[in-house]
Amino acid sequence: MSSESIAREVKRRRTFAIISHPDAGKSTMTEALALHARMISEAGAVHGKGGRRSTVSDWMEMEKARGISVSSTALQFNYTPTGPDGESPAPDEPNVINLVDTPGHSDFSEDTYRVLTAVDAAVMLIDAAKGLEPQTLKLFQVCRHRGIPVITVINKWDRPGQSPLELIDEITERIGLIPTPLYVPVGIAGDYRGLLDRRTGKFIKFTRTAGGSTIAPEEILSPEAALESEGDAWTAAVEESELLGEMGQDHDQEMFLAGQTSPMIFTSAMLNFGVRQLLEALVEYAPAPAGRTGIDGTERAVTDPFSAVVFKVQAGMDSSHRDRLAYMRIVSGEFERGMVVTHAQTGKPFATKYAQAVFGRDRSTVDTAYPGDVVGLVNAMALAPGDTLFIDPKIQYPPIPSFAPEHFSALRVTTADKYKQFRKAIDQLDAEGVVQVLRNDLRGDASPVLAAVGPMQFEVVTARMKAEFNVDTVIEPLGFSLARRTDEASAPELTKQRGVEVFTRSDGAILALFSDKWRLQFIEKEFPSLELAPLVAAA
Numbered sequence: 001m002s003s004e005s006i007a008r009e010v011k012r013r014r015t016f017a018i019i020s021h022p023d024a025g026k027s028t029m030t031e032a033l034a035l036h037a038r039m040i041s042e043a044g045a046v047h048g049k050g051g052r053r054s055t056v057s058d059w060m061e062m063e064k065a066r067g068i069s070v071s072s073t074a075l076q077f078n079y080t081p082t083g084p085d086g087e088s089p090a091p092d093e094p095n096v097i098n099l100v101d102t103p104g105h106s107d108f109s110e111d112t113y114r115v116l117t118a119v120d121a122a123v124m125l126i127d128a129a130k131g132l133e134p135q136t137l138k139l140f141q142v143c144r145h146r147g148i149p150v151i152t153v154i155n156k157w158d159r160p161g162q163s164p165l166e167l168i169d170e171i172t173e174r175i176g177l178i179p180t181p182l183y184v185p186v187g188i189a190g191d192y193r194g195l196l197d198r199r200t201g202k203f204i205k206f207t208r209t210a211g212g213s214t215i216a217p218e219e220i221l222s223p224e225a226a227l228e229s230e231g232d233a234w235t236a237a238v239e240e241s242e243l244l245g246e247m248g249q250d251h252d253q254e255m256f257l258a259g260q261t262s263p264m265i266f267t268s269a270m271l272n273f274g275v276r277q278l279l280e281a282l283v284e285y286a287p288a289p290a291g292r293t294g295i296d297g298t299e300r301a302v303t304d305p306f307s308a309v310v311f312k313v314q315a316g317m318d319s320s321h322r323d324r325l326a327y328m329r330i331v332s333g334e335f336e337r338g339m340v341v342t343h344a345q346t347g348k349p350f351a352t353k354y355a356q357a358v359f360g361r362d363r364s365t366v367d368t369a370y371p372g373d374v375v376g377l378v379n380a381m382a383l384a385p386g387d388t389l390f391i392d393p394k395i396q397y398p399p400i401p402s403f404a405p406e407h408f409s410a411l412r413v414t415t416a417d418k419y420k421q422f423r424k425a426i427d428q429l430d431a432e433g434v435v436q437v438l439r440n441d442l443r444g445d446a447s448p449v450l451a452a453v454g455p456m457q458f459e460v461v462t463a464r465m466k467a468e469f470n471v472d473t474v475i476e477p478l479g480f481s482l483a484r485r486t487d488e489a490s491a492p493e494l495t496k497q498r499g500v501e502v503f504t505r506s507d508g509a510i511l512a513l514f515s516d517k518w519r520l521q522f523i524e525k526e527f528p529s530l531e532l533a534p535l536v537a538a539a
């Protein structure tokens with residue numbers, strides 16, 4: 001394929017993730033987006049928890065039991081923008097939207113971090129009544145750290161909540177991101193009638209559909225007609241919009257891309273209000289996929305030969321597909337199924353005969369893909385998160401940093417004759433990045449120590465040990481709460497200390513675990529020459 005054709009494919013693509021606190025409406029919004037893209041004809045097929053039909057993206061038993069999303073998946077759909085009035089002439093080709101799902105629970109923030117290395121923009125979904133919540137804040141910091149531009153969505157506007165200005169103040173003050181509303185809602189939270197489009201001055205009036213299960217019809221009214229129809233609610237929206245203008249809170253593309261401002265939209269994912277506006281904003285403002293720089297400083301443009309980064313490796317999600325799947329985000333070039341690429345970390349060839357698009361339980365074969373797309377590779381035993389795949393010339397992208405673990409447990413196998421299986425299982429879960437695996441001579445190979453950012457990662461280990469390898473294990477929490485990177489020279493002295501234990505991680509790093517920060521501070525003071533470097537902190 002010519003580089004012009006690749007450039008055209010890249011230009012129409014948008015790859016993003018939704019970051020939110022559990023219950024803000026991520027699953028409902030994902031479904032509403034799919035509905036708007038006409039991937040599904042009726043909502044309700046995907047969302048719904050607790051007794052109702054389960055979501056497409058929930059697949060592990062544990063997810064179903066807890067109603068949380070553990071695993072990451074990617075949803076691709078076409079969207080044809082319709083412009084501010086909903087009736088712009090269709091472009092020659094639709095946009096291609098890739099929505100990469102993020103785990104909902106904070107214990108899986110490391111997975112979320114990896115997912116965020118694969119996207120070009122994030123949608124920060126906020127519950128109108130609750131405002132900024134801890135998990136949103138944490139994930140937002142990751143976006144800031146990685147320079148990912150953020151679109152802010154205030155969801156559940158159909159229910160009573162804070163006022164737009166209160167929410168704007170909260171976001172500005174607490175995270176220093178300046179919201180620039182593209183629309184102002186007409187009607188207070190709980191009485192959502194439509195949106196004032198700040199760019200055209202017109203009123204987008206929504207009509208409820210039964211149960212919010214189909215696309216809500218929109219009617220575009222002139223300001224005069226809006227005043228007549230909505231009275232004071234319209235006047236209030238006009239005043240709010242003017243006030244925002246005076247405060248300089250109008251969309252500015254450069255500031256948005258620099259992570260200083262955030263276009264803001266008000267939605268009701270449940271009623272499908274404002275969802276088209278979100279898609280329009282993604283197409284209009286979110287950046288198209290861009291090239292990346294290798295660890296040796298080489299620039300790879302999107303139109304250069306194929307390269308991709310693995311951001312997630314997963315196995316055994318579904319009993320009908322028992323295999324190991326690596327998700328890669330394509331960085332450059334055209335991907336064609338069957339192509340033999342090189343795995344940068346080992347220099348070995350990797351055949352891509354089984355390339356799939358995966359969303360929840362649904363899988364379909366992928367024949368071609370372009371920068372920004374996410375492709376699942378089946379039976380990818382050799383691949384780990386952060387790895388690079390390429391077609392010559394060689395490129396290797398920087399590794400994804402692993403988080404500083406805060407929870408440490410010994411893992412013990414309870415079925416005596418299963419040691420070999422246990423070994424195999426632990427190696428696999430380690431390679432997938434499910435947990436970090438630490439060992440030392442004292443404990444021996446049969447009882448490794450697992451290190452995690454969130455304790456629920458341990459439950460995933462024991463559940464998968466049982467389900468996939470038929471090995472019974474128990475988790476025994478250890479009295480450590482923080483880790484530091486150390487070296488061979490410092491290890492003997494550290495080992496002598498009370499409340500400290502030294503381990504080697506599977507990637508070769510030497511880690512010292514401490515019972516608490518006071519212990520660490522004491523040792524740092526007492527033995528200033530010891531090497532004790534912090535690990536990358538969870539954002």
Ligand code: GDP
Pocket residue numbers: 020021022023024025026027028029047048049104155156157158159267268269270271
């Ligand atoms: P997630 O945990 O972020 O994926 O949240 P869900 O999509 O599962 O939504 C959590 C709850 O909020 C569910 O009961 C949804 O029906 C409800 N919900 C989601 N979006 C809206 C909305 O726009 N308005 C209202 N009223 N409820 C919503």
